[in-house]
Amino acid sequence: MVERRRSIPGASCFECEWREQTEWRVLADDEISLLTQAKKCRMYQTGEPIFSAGEPSHGIYCIVSGTVAIRKVDADGNAVLVQLGYPGDTLGYRGLLLGEKRRHNAEALGPSKVCFIDQRVVKTLLDKNPALGLEFVRRVTADLDDAHAKLVQNATFSNRTKFVHLLLVLMNRHGRTATDGSRVMQLPLSRRDLASMIGARHETLSRIISRLEEDGIARFSGRTVHVAQPNSLLEEISPPLLG
Structure with missing residues (x-):
């Protein structure tokens, strides 16, 4: 866990570029100062665990840079990817607020800077500023809405549509526009x-990728994805998602 490992100097929370997108945006200046003094930040390398299911919830984690994989261990002991965390995201808040152990594993998908805020500091801030608690309630509500939307998607959309939608989301985060107007992405x-992430078997995904290549929608080479006509992805999902 972060609190037991060597931390690195972190910038002031006043200077954090993600602050206005997080629950901490409602804090007063003196509360931000407390947060800055109390947080412990460190760099995680690719594949390194940040926390694991079954651990006590001793605090909250904030992603400063990089990408974090959130995995849930199924009944067979397989760690299934359920969510990606990006800069500005807060992790581990549910277990802390409910007094429960961690339900998921979190690991860095690439070099990632993550800050840890101890439970005592979080509870002090919640006592001083009730608006912070309301922000976390809103976050829980948003997470539930996302989970409901995913259930609807899994029940009504084809695996191909779900995969194209996922590609669009990832392309928005990890893609770049080439000089010819095409989009290129290194999959994380x-x-x-x-x-x-789309609730399909590995073999099913391989068939979907082959068909997308045959249809000229995208080319896949290892983890590199090349989309010559970016609008083609939108056209793929327009009938079920946008129509």
């Missing part, structure tokens, strides 16, 4: 993780 995930 393995194909097995991509399959788990």
